[in-house]
Amino acid sequence: MKHTVDAMGKQCPIPVVMTKKVLDKAEQGDEILILVDNETAVNNLSRLAGSTGCSFVSKKTENGYEIRMVVKSDNQTRNEVEPEIVCTPAAPQGDYVVCVTSDKMGDGDPELGGILIKGFVYALTQLETAPSVMLFYNGGAKLTAQDSPCIEDLKTLEEQGCEILTCGTCVNFYELKEPAVGTVTNMYTIAEKLAKAGKVIRP
Template sequence: SGSFVVAVDTDVMGRGSEELGKTLMKGFLFAVSQLPSLPKTVLFYNGGAHLTCQGSASLEDINALADKGVDIRTCGTCLNFYGLTDKLEVGSVTNMYEIVETLAQAGKVVKP
């Protein structure tokens, strides 16, 4: 996998229609899973934490990334805040220290 990190801080992409934003985010994560050079890590925090949990429309694509060796990490404080701690479906739980370390060490950070 590559030297870049994808940071997902919301379950919608862009501003305007929330419905469109959810569709765009699903498309974004699918497109990331199809890149010839995959990210090293995908971080999910704040609203992005919903995407790695039960009921997420993106679980298939995120699981495909995980199966290809991409490190999928979701913020534990965020899971707790949204009441999703027992609903995490893919990847591992991380904390702010690890998020900052991962971002700081990344060659490049891509944010939808």
């Protein structure tokens, strides 16, 4: 018999608990398909498979991971196993938004602030998961202009799947040319992106 466990969007230990409930009732030879979207769940399910004598195959998909476990042991043996679960903080899954409101970072010396914001944008390119959206408004709109020192890093972020949006009102106010990366947007869209964000970061 085939079973499916849809644990998309679930953080540890929930995917293991859901799978263990199915596993406890499964018969020898049954196949369990588990859908998850984070590596922590994959690692914990691998431990569960190993401790219960199940085969384990994991495949990366567009939205996460597909795991196939085939039950090899008898029911009594599986029920005696206490699953080992190692929970680590979940990495962001691209659901965080970065708001940039100035071409400087922090208060104090303007030159230092310019260096810091450039370093911050570069650091985003090195994270495991890029932000889903970057919003540039007020003085931050200057960072998407043609002469911005951050253009190459912003293009890299865009290639990684980050949506780059610059406030059109701000572009007009500062008399900037069309952004060199991303698109011009309006305040309604900015408000919408912020309202839907899992997390908002403002440097």
